[in-house]
Amino acid sequence: MPPPKADPAFLRLVKSGDSTVYNEGLGACGPFKVSLYENTTPADGDTPPKFVLVDQKTVLALCGKDDGVLYPSSEDVxxxxxxxxxxxxxxxxxxxxxxxxxxxxxxxxxxxxxVTVALPDLKPKLEVPEKVYKNKLTNVSVDITNNESEGTGDFQVTLLENCSSPDENNDMNFTIIGTQRVQGLLENSTSKIKFNWTPSTNGEHVLRVFVDSLGEVTESNETNNNDTKTIDVEKEKMHLYNTEMFPSTSDPNGYSAATYYYEADEPVYLNPGARTPTFVFKTTDPVYSDVGFQAWYPYGAIWLSFSNSSDGPWTSAFSNPYVYCGANTSEYEVAHWASGSGYYKYFKVHIRTKPTLGSSGLLKTFIEGFEIK
Structure with missing residues (x-):
């Protein structure tokens, strides 16, 4: 910084750089104050400067030429x-x-x-897999870039979710998925962090990430600290890959039982403690019949099994594995409440009449679809 100059009687003060005061006068002086001020008005060239005191130091004494000093005395400030x-x-x-x-x-x-002050500028970018499924663990990545020539200290990153309101601009509609600490970011560099997210519902979800969510870093641009993405969360789709039909001995044109084999797009998480997921069995419209003496006969009872191989072995999903089909009912929803916990990709749906009838039973309804809700 070029030196400010003072010219008192018998002494002259010169400020060199931003830290040295010289006395080039004839006599000693001191003590006196040296002060630093900053202009707080906009640097637009039109607004008169308004200086505010930043810091002040005291110089106790400086010798002058009358004191026999060969060169002017000085003090660093x-x-x-x-x-x-x-x-x-x-x-x-x-x-x-x-x-x-x-x-x-x-x-x-x-x-x-x-003085030109370099400050960091943090900017995030959300990365979400192309396919996201309900109740499936999803890795959400955040690339954080510091676009300036100044590094940062530690800061926090927060990931939020909005699945209840279409107003993605209202922060009150968001809930926190998770937070992470970043141990600083060097100038002109990028860092990647990951969050785990398991959406509990299908449909549209809005994710938003905030870098420096606690306001710990002073930045050159404070308006670009968030990124938002809208994700369509899918329910796991089931694909029928095999069917077994069991003829009825009482009617050569009918069946006593049928087994349907389904493969999910992605492994389905079974959690009986939370009674999730809900299984949806879609059936053909039953035709009423007064034959039989059980509520579910002759329309059918359903057994559900699961596996991680298309060939089994199969484990029953219900400890009392009956889903009772009623007359003229085409869709049954059953929450997973009993056996089976973890991720599974293959499901076997077996529908049959009263077990004591064996192959002589005659089904009045059949499975035409199986879904996870």
């Missing part, structure tokens, strides 16, 4: 300044800022400097 924004800042330094020294020239005690 250091100021503490924490800029609150990036870009250009106008600083002013004033020697003898409280005007306690008698000077020959009171007009040259200050000097100015334009």
């Amino acid at each position: 250091s100021f503490n300044w924490t800029p609150n924004s990036g870009g250009k800042h106008l600083l002013k330094v004033v020697a003898d800022s409280e005007n306690v020294t008698i000077e020959t020239n009171e007009t040259n005690n200050d000097d100015f400097a334009n």
Whole structure:
């Protein structure tokens, strides 16, 4: 910083750089104050500067030429300044800022400097897999870029979800999925972090990520700290890959039982403690019959089994594995409540009449679809 100059009687003060005061006068001086100020008005060239005191130091004494010193005496002065924004800042330094020294020239005690402050600029980018399924663990990645030539300290990143309101601009509609700490980010660099997310419902979800969510980093741009993505969460789709039909001995044109084999797009998470998922059995419209003496006969009872192989072995999903089909009912929903916990990809749906009838039973309804809700 170019030196501000003071010219008192018998002494002259010169500020060199931002830390050294010289006495080139004839006599000693001191103590006196040296002050640093910052302009707080916009740097638009039209608004008059308004300087606010940043820091102030005391110089106790400086020798002058009358004291026999060959060269003017000096003292280093250091100021503490924490800029609150990036870009250009106008600083002013004033020697003898409280005007306690008698000077020959009171007009040259200050000097100015334009200082460009480099600040970091954090910007996130959300990355979500192309396919996201209900009740399936999903990895959500966040690329965080610091676009400036200044590094950061530690900061927090927060991932939020909105699945209850179409107003994605209202932060009150979001709930926190998770937070992570980032141990600083170097200048002009990028870091990747990952969150785990398991959506509990299918349909449209909005994810939003905030970097520096606690406001710990002063940045050159505070408006680009979030990124938002809308994701269509799918329910696991079931694909029929095999069917077994069991003829009825009582009717050559009918069946006593049928088994349907389904494969899910993605492994389905079975959690009996939470009674999830809900299985949906879609049947043909039953035709009423008064034959039989059980509520579910002759329309059928359903057994559900699961496996991680298309060929089994199969494990029963219900400890009392009956889903009773009623007359003229085409869809049955059953929450997973009994046996089976974990991820499974293959499911076997078996429908039959009263077991004691064996192959002589005659089904009045059949499975035409199986879904996870």
